[in-house]
Amino acid sequence: MIxxxxxxxxxxxxxxxxxxxxxxxxxxxxxxxxxxxxxxxxAFPRRILVPDDRAAQARRLIREAGHGAELRHE
Structure with missing residues (x-):
């Protein structure tokens, strides 16, 4: 998970x-x-984790939804 x-x-x-x-x-x-x-x-932020092999797809979806600024650095 990443x-x-x-x-x-x-x-x-x-x-x-x-x-x-x-x-x-x-x-x-x-x-x-x-x-x-x-x-x-x-005080303690929540984290979204996805399987390593699906991370690129998840990042793309988040960018397309207009929330690319929220992504952690790769």
């Missing part, structure tokens, strides 16, 4: 998760339990 996005924006994380899942790309949202423990104040 991290492609890290954000405290729950709406963005939900949107990207849905976008990738609709394209049949497996998605793991990491650190969601940490975010809940810290009271959702945004």
């Amino acid at each position: 991290e492609i996005v890290r954000s405290s924006d729950l709406v963005l994380i939900g949107f990207l998760q849905s976008l990738l899942e609709n394209a049949n790309i497996p998605v793991l949202v990491a650190d969601s339990h940490m975010s809940a423990l810290e009271g959702m104040i945004g």
Whole structure:
């Protein structure tokens, strides 16, 4: 698995998760339990991880959706 996005924006994380899942790309949202423990104040961003072999496709979809600035560096 490779991290492609890290954000405290729950709406963005939900949107990207849905976008990738609709394209049949497996998605793991990491650190969601940490975010809940810290009271959702945004101190611990959530991370979107995808399989290494699907990362290029996931990055392309995110760019096409207008959120390329959110991508982590390759």
